[in-house]
Amino acid sequence: MSNKSQGVIEDSSGEVVVSQRKLSPGLTKTLYWTGVAMSLFHIWVNTVGIMPEIQRNAVHFGFILFMGYIIYPFSVKTALGLKWLDLGLALLSIATAAYLLLFENALHARNEVPIVPDLIFAGIAIILMLEITRRTAGYIIPGIALFFLGYALWFGKYMGGIWNFPGVNIQRMLYRMYFAPDGIFGTIATISSTFVFLFVLFASFLLKSGAGDFIIQLSIAMMGKMIGGPAKMAVFASGLMGSISGSAVANTVGTGSITIPLMKRVGFSAQFSGAVEAAASTGGQLMPPIMGAGAFIMSQWTQIPYLTIVGVAIIPSFMYFLSVGFFVHLRAKKMGLKPMEDADIPKIMDVLKQGWNFFIPIAVLIGLLMSGFTPTYSACAGIASIVAASWLNRKTRMGVKDILDAFAQGARGMVTTGVILLCSGIVIGVVLMVGAGIKFSIMISAISGGSLLVTIVLIALASLVLGMGLPVTASYIVLAVLAAPSMEMLGASLLSAHMLIFWYSQDANVTPPVCLAAYSAAGIAGSSPLATGFESWKLAKGLYIIPMLFIYTPILFEGPLWQVAETTLAGLSGLFCFTAFFEGFHKIRLNWGLRSLYLVAAFLLLWPMIYLHVLGVVLLTVLYLAQKTRILI
Template identity: 75%
Template sequence: MATEIRADGVKKDLGGETLAVKRELSGFTSSFIYWVGVICSLFHIWVNTVGVMPEIQRNALHYGFVLLMGFIMFPMLRKHARATLPLDWALGLLSFGVALYLVLFEDALHARNEVPLLIDLVAAGVAIVLMLEITRRTTGLLIPVLAMIFLGYGLGGGQYLEGLWHFPGVTVPRMLYRMYFAPDGIFGTIATISSTFVFLFVLFAAFLLKSGAGEFIIRLALSLMGHSVGGPAKMAVFASGIMGSVSGSAVANTVGTGSITIPMMKRIGFSPRFAGGVEAAASTGGQLMPPIMGAGAFIMSQWTQISYLKIVGVAFIPALMYFLSVAFFIHLRARKRGLKPMAEADIPRLREVLKEGWNFFIPIAALIGLLMYGFTPTFAACGGIAAIVVASWLNPRTRMGGKDILDALSSGGRNMVTTGVILLCSGIVIGVVLMVGMGIKFSMLITEISGGSLILTIVLVALASLILGMGLPVTASYIVLAVLAAPAMQMLGVSLLAAHMLIFWYSQDANVTPPVCLAAYSAAGIAGSGPLETGIESWKLAKGLYLIPLLFCYTPILFEGPLWQVAEAALTGTAGLFCFAVFFEGFCHRLLNWGWRLAYFGCAVLLLWPEMATHGLGVVLLLAFTVVGRAAAKKMEAHPA
């Protein structure tokens, strides 16, 4: 994990969804966090396999572990990290204390017929305040401010609004009870997702990377793609697709694979901004790639009650189309610049790469096999973790010892802090939304503004996702929009799966869309290019992120129709994405003038328009363009100017 260490005892963490500042730990504090991470991971493995514990109590302890580590890892004041360490210790221990309070006294509350005592309300209030503070430290001000606005609305702020948004408000004790003890507050549905699916797959990723799989994936991608034109850039697409699905963070993916791929792209002749843009666009796509999809598939499954296996199954074709769309840009840019494949000496032999790391396929196969056999994602993740350790012993180069296992357990617990905080704090927003019926109100508002137009509704959702994404991490942005906007799309005839999948895809756009695009900015730091110009490049390369979700709503590409229609939509959609790449790059077999570029743009519209007649016309035009383009290119080669 990449970090930037400063002299005042803090380090800038580039491995999460935000560029948060961490405290540089040492001595007893470092050892304490290490072992808390180990215990936290062991607790989550136990409670998700053989352990029996009420859901809200499990989520409370999850809160306790995450906040205990978070307060010590992330300083209150960035410029005074060492001075505030004692206070941060106190806040961390207090966080674990209020979590234990719920575990110890929840039964007593039920025995009093849900009538809380003053001490219950104090514990609830402290838990909320601590939640807001740790969220400020790890993600900035926007999420806690948003949570406070929602709390204020529910406590009485809504009574000053008129019409659709009028809400008389609830009492402070009622709000504290709902946020702390009820199943729709901090320890509710979103906390369940965090303490089960998300935690275990973050832990799975930690074990996989500790075993050396990251280096293997990059070498495998290089051996497969290195011989083609623009090979390192195509390798970045391949490696980032696999790594991003596991890591769950576009920024972490950009830094992890980009530190290797971006210098290689620059070395073969790509500009720094293009190299950074490729890595940012590819890394963003990692969250769209099954079988793990970051945390998205688990959250979507829990929220919609659609099986996890179905979600990852239908997500594969659109994800593949996205990565192909990025590869189209790379291939066309490489051809336009006349770049050559990598030197043979720099490309590892596929046989040697597989010989060194063949055992890494075993845990992935075990994970997918357990899911397909019908086991729960939590059980499959635990089985995958065990398979990583067993598989590592089949190769002397990757063998994990006791220290390696402890390191992976600790890393998994610590890596969960930022994501866990985001999800737990999102529980406040979701709790208020459900309590006041805001989702229905927002859906009615969108429907009114759009006038019942689906395409206008989609545009509004895309704009909302971009605005939210400027301050919210991807996971939080998806959760908020899913609650508020998905019902509006369903009112217009979009299926539950398509509505949530579209929102999930659009929630990724802030990673690659200026002015706030963390993945692109992280890539620019590695590439040595300007952040804004790299962001613009990544925005152009990630066109599939905006176009493919339209197919979710207008075609059966999510397997919501006959297989031949799914295949037809996928093939013509991919051809349309290629035409869009040609339009933006201005090259296909030869440099194109604006007349030809607009012709390809028109062809792209025909191929993506949800009518088979336009698809047929688009295919005919594309074939004709290809024939004419090849003939013109051969003529230019035979008679160069």
């Protein structure tokens, strides 16, 4: 959306909604070719190029900040044209990256003793990082970074108990943030410059080749004839699109512009239509094979292979989308809605005939991951296969201009996410330096009284609060480094602890008062943002319930296959019962007595005991038959 009166463009392509500068043709061209160069560099350095990790991350930093200072103004009032200050900051960003490339070896030759120019450039890099994060993501993330820096440098020594920290001097802090592998150019920057960038680029190529339109048309063809078809189509399309885009807001805007009007046309309210799109789009980041940026961070931190994370995420992600689908189905039945008109539904074979080639790059990506290749190699091969597959269909062929456009769009789409990840490196660096993760875990254990369930509730509340000010990736990073150890101390496995936090960090998209995906959907639907937010919060209940199964059941394949299958079926039945309770409808409208019985059935089916699952199935069967035969009703 554009705001010409103020000369800014409101961008919702990433995890946050921010004001962009209105660029002149010359700056647009500069940004375009910078993006192309950035994409080519990242492909080279992640395939055949050889470069030390910290130097690669420094180049990544230079590209991200240079583009960031051109795109994002100091404020809305300065958004017309590129100011000299912003140009200077953009060039200074390149200078700070170049300094590390040129003088890192000299620092090693001095046995890691920094000199004055080293400290000056380190300080400049931190200031540039904090300012560009403020411009792209608001005040919360740089505020958190400043808080942690202040704690380590100054006020930690004035705190009592386990939070007392004697402090470090400014020289030591500057060195750790700029030259050490746990600062700005450390682990998080590595994730940003490898996995995340390449998969963002993969998504850019796939969407540029026309895959987005194909996904929507395929969804209409498959779901259009069902009751509530457009809403079910939104769930299906958002799952497919979100697994590629990795952004709930971008997914909402991209698919919602088509699905929300269709939902309204068949009779759904504007509020419900927007909520369905927001809830479904949020699940896109949970859907393999790509998922959100947090999945790559999880793999890097836990050293659990990315393929393992993707594999165990399949069943829970399908459960989530089915839980949203349950709401859609029961609401459509309750309203007596009819399927779409046949004239509006394309034939599925015609759609597949026009876009079958889009399955090839997805198959290449999944095949290489399953064969043991690294995610970076798989993503690069997937990008090449997109171009090759596009030539199998005359309508989708990518020429040189299309390829360059995909390079430029992918790099530009990475700026906001890259900035957030790089700034998170400051937080992680300080957390590791002061041992805050262990301290936070001890504090949570003390508050929870050693109860794992209470700990999970506290983490859920923390994710809700963090989600009011942080994008989902940043929320996951902060919670994972602070809270995951406490869950492991109380018996949760490494995988289940991080997967639960990854899921809970997504709730920021659909949980009022700050829920960007829901607000974006409300803008398209023409509904009340806050009402749409509460509706999407209800539809996304699986986001809160399913992660509990990670901890207390073997659903992440941490047990025998029969137990995984039994847990999945019981869990789906329990989610359906929750839906019937919230909607007040199954075969007929339910009074509060029947709704209460559905709630009881839900708890029986979700509680991790097989004999309770049997009781839950019996109760659900009795309720179904009672409605079917109208006995006792």
